[in-house]
Amino acid sequence: MPHDASEGAHWHEPKAGENAGFGNFSRPAMPYDRFMEAENIPVHRAIGVHRVHDLPMKPWARLGGRGTYIQLFGTEGLWGMYVVEIPGGGALNAEHHLYEKEVFVVEGRGSTEIWQDGQTKKQTFEWQKGSLFSIPLNAHHRFVNASSSPALLLCGTSAPNMMNLIDNPHFIFNCPYDFTDRYSGNDDYFKPKDDLEPDPVRGLAMKRTNFIPDIINCEMPLDNRRSPGYRRLEPHMGGQRFHLWIGQHETGRYSKAHCHESAAILICVKGKGYTYTWPEGLGSKPWEAGKGDKVMRQDYEFGGMVSAAPMSGDWFHQHFGISKDPLRFTAWFGPNNHSALKPGRPGEAMADIWAIDIKKGGRAIPYNDEDPYIRKEFEQTLAAEGVPSRMEEKLYVKGD
């Protein structure tokens, strides 16, 4: 456009010593942001949620029912999330899509019908509050509510990854390809499998199962990495790239802080508590350094959640269960985002630095080197809740 044109933006060559461009600008919306806005339901953006039941929801024309998107800080573009309510005695619209989907049943009971193009027989499996399952990539599926009260489903997806790459929702929702390598239609596909084995990368307790009936009450193997008596299970579901696990801190104990970049959202499935998260630059003792006001906090109970590292860069985060029940989470990371499981040089030597103390070269703050404010407040909070602390003095002994 010529410089003297009267309409529209036109470009000026910078003078000597000046830079081209605006200098300051707003971050643009990505294709997935535009997709969410076009769906005309709310988008909840924050560091967490106290209880998803309380989020405002609106009728959702594409899916049926009512819903809201959830895009917690730090997870933008890494993976997506939404809550959808199926009305009592109702069903959602059938759909299929070129992104992975994990489903946690927050409330209610019902069933999922699933099928692929060319398969004459639909497969159906039943779920209830606490069930966790994955929808195989691009498989047709339909959620049906079996009761007269509403059912609430929390879904995690790799929709942002696909939409920001392809930038064409019509293709994402109308591709006819059957991923028979992920889903063959076998009758026992959604039958729970209980065998434990070490995961092939880090050797942590893993189950290859496409359905867990109840992650609120299922047995959990001992792990010990985050707190004494910590339990953890890593389900590998539906051949998905989407990484998730289930973890539990014992009643009266809290996790050590550790540090990494964003991706993880911890969803509370038992007990109640709170999380502190702060940027690595504040150091390991932010209250002692007079920067306690820069530490972010999210409280939650069943159905609540927090983004472990909610902004850019590496953030410390530490989780505190304050109920008579243990604090149990399921943590969701999306595909290829976990710090230990993202692309890099194959065969490169790695260590589980997120479970190794800072003084030993890791990224975790041991109890005996943490900010004293943390223990003091935790024990005061437990006392107010009538729950005995099980953070024994020996855990804080220097040099332990």
Ligand SMILES: [Fe+2]
């Ligand atoms: Fe973490």
